[in-house]
Amino acid sequence: MSKSNKPIVWGLFAAGGMATALVTPVLTFLTLLTALHFTPSLFTYECLHTMASYWIGKLIIFVFVTLSLWHSAHRMRITAHDFGIRSDLLIAIILYCVAAIGTILTGFSLLSIH
């Protein structure tokens, strides 16, 4: 038996799992607050835009957005398999392509913020 190459995607999946577990509940809470017209001043559009204009801000947003994408892609691949869908390679290619495109788009859109 040869060693699997799954660690590439599992590494991103695991890191993304940790990131989303820590950040997603906070984002959900803040979104809820915004929906109820209670936006803390630190989270106004201008504040977040300014954050994204700095390199460190771009990096933080990039890491969380892309890791979440790779995490979701891998999770959906496993879920498809658990549901009995056996065309694993095709599903893997589609989902990881979506994550890869999302990663590139995130990078470009962050770079366009000045």
Add this chain to the structure above:
Amino acid sequence: MSERQIQIEVLRYNPETDIEPTIQAYTVSCLNEWVVLDALNYIKDNLDATLSYRWSCHMAVCGSCGMMINGEPKLACKAFIHEYSDRIRVEPLVHFPIKRDLITDIEDFIAKFASVKPYLIPKEKRPISDGEYQQKPEDLLKFKQYTLCINCMLCYSACPKYGLVPEFIGPAAISIAHRYNQDSRDGGRHHRQEIIASSEGVWECSFVGACSEVCPKHVDPAGALQQVKLASTIDWYREHLMPWVKK
């Protein structure tokens, strides 16, 4: 001592003569202190000597009386009658071929278990005159929980992945490999990695966690498999991104 009339519904199957398994019901006066294994023993001794099942220790040590009790993988010697209603369904462990009644064919598990080299492979050969290997309590603590596995195979029955992909090496075998990998006296990790880091190894696991829920000895195989995944991922990045670093 209180007694209850319990209907024990047992799956019966003899592959040599029967076309398909059937359910046979026995009514047994069970003492409240009994476990399901006691009821089966009563049936065997008093009602139907042809009933076949494995058991040995009656104290959750030997791991031979694993079976589906009301659809859940359990040790029959640990399933107390008072926790069940008046009708209990007993079937052989799922995901294994049936040999006879409640007895399953465990060859697949035995082969997988042996394939991960579940024994100490010392870093270097030492003569006996050098004395025993020394180990600190904190070294023992790293793997002690994984030594508690009794090979009862409940985790294989609980694991939906093993049901879907029979090639999966499975929870108990990977946990025992992890147990030896974590042992400070052992130097055989790279031998075991060839098996457990393959696609049929730990990477078939999707962390459902049912193995740890049914484990009667609280080994937590799911936890062991996650640790193996992390270690294998670190290995992969080292081998592919830093090939000059020695193992």
